[in-house]
Amino acid sequence: MANKPFAITLKPGTSLANLTGSWRSSRPVYLNRLPPCNNACPAGENIQGWLFHAESGDYEQAWRVLVRDNPLPSVMGRVCYHPCETSCNRGQLDEAVGINSVERFLGDEAIKRGWKFDAPAASTGKKVLVVGAGPSGLSAAYHLARMGHQVEIQEAGPLAGGMMRFGIPKYRLPRDVLDAEVQRILDLGVTLKLNTKVENIEQSMQLGAFDAAFLAVGAHIGKRAMIPAGDASHIVDAVSVLRSMEGEDKPMLGRKVVVYGGGNTAIDVARTVKRMGGEPLIVYRRTRDRAPAHDFEIEEALQEGVMIKWLSTIKQAEAGEITVERMELDDKGFPQPTGEFEKLEADSVVLALGQDVDLSLLQGVPGLDVKDGVVQVTPDMMTGFPGIFAGGDMVPSERTVTVGVGHGKKAARNIDAWLRGITYVPEPKHEIATFDKLNPWYYSDADKTVRPMLDIIRRQTSFDEVQGGLDETNALFEARRCLSCGNCFECDNCYGVCPDNAVIKLGPGKGFEFNYDYCKGCGICEAECPCGSIKMVPEDI
Amino acid sequence: MSFQPVKFYQTGTYTVGNRLLAPDARSVQAGELRSNSINSGHRACQGCGEALGARYAIDAAMAESNNQLIAVNATGCLEVFSTPYPESSWQVPWIHSLFGNAPAVATGVAAAMKVKGKNNVRVVAQGGDGGTTDIGFGCLSGMFERNDDVLYICYDNEAYMNTGVQRSSATPPTARTATTMPVGPEPGNVFGQGKNVPEIAMAHGIPYVATATVADLRDLEYKVRKAMKMHGARYIQIFVPCPLGWGSASHDTIRLARLAKETGMFPVFEAEHGEVTGVLKIRNKQPIEDYLKPQKRFAHLFGKHAHPEMVAHLQAIADRNIRKYGLLDEEKAHG
Ligand SMILES: Cc1cc2nc3c(=O)[nH]c(=O)nc-3n(C[C@H](O)[C@H](O)[C@H](O)COP(=O)(O)OP(=O)(O)OC[C@H]3O[C@@H](n4cnc5c(N)ncnc54)[C@H](O)[C@@H]3O)c2cc1C
Ligand SMILES: Cc1ncc(C[n+]2csc(CCOP(=O)(O)OP(=O)(O)O)c2C)c(N)n1
Ligand code: SF4
Ligand code: SF4
Ligand SMILES: [Mg+2]
Numbered sequence: 001m002a003n004k005p006f007a008i009t010l011k012p013g014t015s016l017a018n019l020t021g022s023w024r025s026s027r028p029v030y031l032n033r034l035p036p037c038n039n040a041c042p043a044g045e046n047i048q049g050w051l052f053h054a055e056s057g058d059y060e061q062a063w064r065v066l067v068r069d070n071p072l073p074s075v076m077g078r079v080c081y082h083p084c085e086t087s088c089n090r091g092q093l094d095e096a097v098g099i100n101s102v103e104r105f106l107g108d109e110a111i112k113r114g115w116k117f118d119a120p121a122a123s124t125g126k127k128v129l130v131v132g133a134g135p136s137g138l139s140a141a142y143h144l145a146r147m148g149h150q151v152e153i154q155e156a157g158p159l160a161g162g163m164m165r166f167g168i169p170k171y172r173l174p175r176d177v178l179d180a181e182v183q184r185i186l187d188l189g190v191t192l193k194l195n196t197k198v199e200n201i202e203q204s205m206q207l208g209a210f211d212a213a214f215l216a217v218g219a220h221i222g223k224r225a226m227i228p229a230g231d232a233s234h235i236v237d238a239v240s241v242l243r244s245m246e247g248e249d250k251p252m253l254g255r256k257v258v259v260y261g262g263g264n265t266a267i268d269v270a271r272t273v274k275r276m277g278g279e280p281l282i283v284y285r286r287t288r289d290r291a292p293a294h295d296f297e298i299e300e301a302l303q304e305g306v307m308i309k310w311l312s313t314i315k316q317a318e319a320g321e322i323t324v325e326r327m328e329l330d331d332k333g334f335p336q337p338t339g340e341f342e343k344l345e346a347d348s349v350v351l352a353l354g355q356d357v358d359l360s361l362l363q364g365v366p367g368l369d370v371k372d373g374v375v376q377v378t379p380d381m382m383t384g385f386p387g388i389f390a391g392g393d394m395v396p397s398e399r400t401v402t403v404g405v406g407h408g409k410k411a412a413r414n415i416d417a418w419l420r421g422i423t424y425v426p427e428p429k430h431e432i433a434t435f436d437k438l439n440p441w442y443y444s445d446a447d448k449t450v451r452p453m454l455d456i457i458r459r460q461t462s463f464d465e466v467q468g469g470l471d472e473t474n475a476l477f478e479a480r481r482c483l484s485c486g487n488c489f490e491c492d493n494c495y496g497v498c499p500d501n502a503v504i505k506l507g508p509g510k511g512f513e514f515n516y517d518y519c520k521g522c523g524i525c526e527a528e529c530p531c532g533s534i535k536m537v538p539e540d541i
Numbered sequence: 542m543s544f545q546p547v548k549f550y551q552t553g554t555y556t557v558g559n560r561l562l563a564p565d566a567r568s569v570q571a572g573e574l575r576s577n578s579i580n581s582g583h584r585a586c587q588g589c590g591e592a593l594g595a596r597y598a599i600d601a602a603m604a605e606s607n608n609q610l611i612a613v614n615a616t617g618c619l620e621v622f623s624t625p626y627p628e629s630s631w632q633v634p635w636i637h638s639l640f641g642n643a644p645a646v647a648t649g650v651a652a653a654m655k656v657k658g659k660n661n662v663r664v665v666a667q668g669g670d671g672g673t674t675d676i677g678f679g680c681l682s683g684m685f686e687r688n689d690d691v692l693y694i695c696y697d698n699e700a701y702m703n704t705g706v707q708r709s710s711a712t713p714p715t716a717r718t719a720t721t722m723p724v725g726p727e728p729g730n731v732f733g734q735g736k737n738v739p740e741i742a743m744a745h746g747i748p749y750v751a752t753a754t755v756a757d758l759r760d761l762e763y764k765v766r767k768a769m770k771m772h773g774a775r776y777i778q779i780f781v782p783c784p785l786g787w788g789s790a791s792h793d794t795i796r797l798a799r800l801a802k803e804t805g806m807f808p809v810f811e812a813e814h815g816e817v818t819g820v821l822k823i824r825n826k827q828p829i830e831d832y833l834k835p836q837k838r839f840a841h842l843f844g845k846h847a848h849p850e851m852v853a854h855l856q857a858i859a860d861r862n863i864r865k866y867g868l869l870d871e872e873k874a875h876g
Contacts, residue, residue, distance in 0.1 A: 492558025523792030
């Protein structure tokens, strides 16, 4: 004491001796929340996860993360109705992230650069039969092959793709894109037998000694409507028309073509007719806002000169003309007849009233449950017959390519488990990163990038692709619009805003840790985390 | 021109860091090697804006001066919570003398460094709003007038917090403090000019005057770094919410600072030699209520015995700031 300067009796110390973490009544924890886009994707893609890599320009890694769930990104980037974007949190800020356009960019980039899937796992020695090479069958084959199973696809048609080839027109999905993505799946060692219609599933399974089967035969039988028709009237169904577009003999429909129905198929037929030089007229019994077709498709058809007669039903078809009745919506929104008729020129009538499933291959299979014309499956995609699974348009579903792909993936996981004699237990879903969990202040203003559209004359006269893609610069920009909902993207905010230095930065790619010795539990980090990746939880006191 | 946020992609420069930004475009606070001038274990309340603002500012000053920095501290929360004898949180050479003399002490330290030929050693003085706008005001004005080579930083939490929330000349009208109780026909602090020290500093014609908040880190760092590049008397007033004195939630500290700026209540600008040279624009203008309601010190303005006329008066003050400093972009001002 005597040696110390005046009034100084203690050695200087550091405040680190004072563990202020003891003041805390709740603690921050890092967590991952489920981004709404991922939650909405019918194929269960980890969208935020692959955008993360695209944001840094690592497109190959982005593509690899994407194809863990969906082997068809180039197709998706063209035909998927992107429910992910509908639920994207950025939509509440300015406009949804153009997820679908970045997906297409990645898919096209993969084709351009010749990226291949990772090699399959070691062979399991099990054989699986996939019936139908539409999106659902292809997806199941892909996932099963990657898990190490031997897969054979038997396809009735002359080419793979299902409705992606024989339904969706070229101007929305160029065939070289489809071919490239199908080929990449076959390159995994999947056998594809074309022109092989399965007539009896049990027989086919026995014949090839298959251990399990996945059925995805789609819905291909055009629904008929009872229209009184004269002998000379020309009535065909939409699916046949679109299918014949892929063959040598293009359909003969005449000049004035009436398309009956208000779904996407009706729109596709009408736009196809327009491109062949015809004059399409869509007749639909309800109004535009009640039509099942997506509004953007209706809009694109109208732009191209497709005529639409809303609130009308066809009463009679004769050679060269039809009679329509005007309808009125009642207070429940159902169309009711008015007794007012009108005659319209029509060289042919194309029925686009939906499709039924051809279930003949299932005849005699015990235990099957068919309701409303579709095969019932358990939540793990198995039919009533053990070992036979089914998905896509032939089971109760929304009937989209993406739903089909999702079914294929889910079925593959369950088939894999079934073959191993176990049950597949999906990982529990994280809580959803809803908009209120975000701090949107931090996201800078950046408007959505609009994809270029083909000029109108070429849209009316050729089958060239209507919607263009993004290039590298705007794909990067678009990817970086992602808010990274619910998943840390290393913005350093928590590390910066803590008044107590109680956040430890672990370095690039490693994230952060809390130092609970000093964290007082103020909650600023949680409040200022842009993406909702921190949660305050009460301490047990 | 004022700090220009990098407006691109995901978050631009609104966040502390950003893995996509070039390392030299990141903030000092994003760095793993920031000096952490006030270390953990300090005794500031949960969510203290002053502790945060001081680390932001002094870390930036350290970075700009190559760690050749001496900090002088007035009495106040910052001094008390950081340095209870014999412990200290400070990781910079630091000196405390009295409540009202920090500018004078800093002048002395700067002179001493000059005499010793240590021209590379820079001096920062810091204090609360009470220490700055009231009791230390004479010393401060002298320091300005002599253009001493000191950066003075005022951490403005709008009252004497350390002694139990008494009114200072920086306390806003209507606010409840221990000495401006919400009683009578005009409850809380009176309407009046208070003391606008940034403008008074500008009137001294000193090289640099700026305001900043803990909600705009990049702007704050830019201003501290800019000030440290200059010599002579410089003044920065940083808006630092105080959860205890304002009756706000500890997690709302940054949000309230952001709202103070976005409502126009606290204009964020910079000035050189007495002339305003840049303002930080309002991004999304908010009504004054959004700023007032989360704070108990304004609770008497709302509820059963509300005082809408006083709220309107505060709104008028915010609007005048917006007009005076041009805080809104043209289109936003008319839109
Ligand atoms: C005109 C049109 C446009 C569409 N546009 C879109 C769109 O833009 N976006 C979207 O998401 N969805 C769209 N759809 C829906 C989408 O195409 C289907 O939901 C999807 O293709 C269903 O996939 P799937 O694998 O279940 O069946 P499918 O694609 O129908 O494939 C079934 C396959 O099984 C084969 N098959 C049938 N029976 C047998 C058998 N017994 N043996 C062997 N093989 C058999 C078929 O030949 C076919 O290749 C559209 C549909 C149509 C008709
Ligand atoms: C000459 C003198 N008078 C009064 C005090 C008591 N005192 C210590 S800190 C303080 C208030 C500080 O207020 P402010 O400067 O605003 O800093 P804050 O605590 O709010 O950060 C007072 C009055 C003192 N230390 N010295
Ligand atoms: S902002 Fe990104 S993570 Fe969030 S919903 Fe949109 S795409 Fe998904
Ligand atoms: S009273 Fe206010 S300024 Fe003082 S330590 Fe607490 S929060 Fe910070
Ligand atoms: Mg104060």
